[in-house]
Amino acid sequence: xxxxxxxxxxxxxxxxxxxxxxxxxxxxxxxxxxxxxxxxxxxxxxxxxxxxxxxxxxxxxxxxxxxxxxxxxxxxxxxxxxxxxxxxxxxxxxxxxxxxxxxxxxxxxxxxxxxx
Amino acid sequence: xxxxxxxxxxxxxxxxxxxxxxxxxxxxxxxxxxxxxxxxxxxxxxxxxxxxxxxxxxxxxxxxxxxxxxxxxxxxxxxxxxxxxxxxxxxxxxxxxxxxxxxxxxxxxxxxx
Numbered sequence: 001x002x003x004x005x006x007x008x009x010x011x012x013x014x015x016x017x018x019x020x021x022x023x024x025x026x027x028x029x030x031x032x033x034x035x036x037x038x039x040x041x042x043x044x045x046x047x048x049x050x051x052x053x054x055x056x057x058x059x060x061x062x063x064x065x066x067x068x069x070x071x072x073x074x075x076x077x078x079x080x081x082x083x084x085x086x087x088x089x090x091x092x093x094x095x096x097x098x099x100x101x102x103x104x105x106x107x108x109x110x111x112x113x114x115x116x
Numbered sequence: 117x118x119x120x121x122x123x124x125x126x127x128x129x130x131x132x133x134x135x136x137x138x139x140x141x142x143x144x145x146x147x148x149x150x151x152x153x154x155x156x157x158x159x160x161x162x163x164x165x166x167x168x169x170x171x172x173x174x175x176x177x178x179x180x181x182x183x184x185x186x187x188x189x190x191x192x193x194x195x196x197x198x199x200x201x202x203x204x205x206x207x208x209x210x211x212x213x214x215x216x217x218x219x220x221x222x223x224x225x226x227x228x229x
Contacts, residue, residue: 044218104218
């Protein structure tokens with residue numbers, strides 16, 4: 001079945017360094033991938049999304065490129081800030097784009113902790 | 117203002133008691149969801165509702181039921197709560213077609229003692 005894998009449970013970095021959070025997926029359909037971010041005691045919020053192969057999508061300094069050849073959608077940022085400390089979820093839409101009733105399959109999340 | 121509102125935010129119940137978690141949205145979204153979040157397990161889908169009285173089980177429906185009598189309102193009910201239902205519960209809503217962006221509420225932290 002469809003699945004999303006996030007290999008790192010916790011990533012700890014010093015402010016100003018680059019980060020990459022891994023996300024790979026399995027699906028039988030054309031993939032639509034998402035990154036959601038959840039700050040402490042807050043609701044998850046959409047960070048960015050993509051269904052276009054090999055096109056970089058960006059938001060709030062974060063970026064990701066969907067690579068269908070490697071089934072990956074890694075999240076990156078060139079210089080992390082203290083405010084980036086949060087839980088990051090990768091998610092996959094489980095039915096073809098435009099389908100009624102599709103739902104998201106979430107990875108288990110990666111906690112990013114940024115130190116001064 | 118696009119908003120998903122959950123009530124209550126915090127709840128403590130004893131094992132065997134009934135629990136009602138409520139969720140409202142002001143975006144006229146047809147589709148609504150209930151998730152629970154546990155450390156190391158991420159977000160697990162309990163139920164999905166496609167519209168009024170049109171509900172489907174998610175991945176972990178056992179021990180839960182839902183009610184949707186108005187499009188803007190979706191309730192999660194735990195009949196005779198169990199200690200393993202201690203969790204943070206999130207409601208979300210979305211349009212049914214398109215890219216399926218979810219809008220989440222702030223969550224309800226439920227402790228079952």
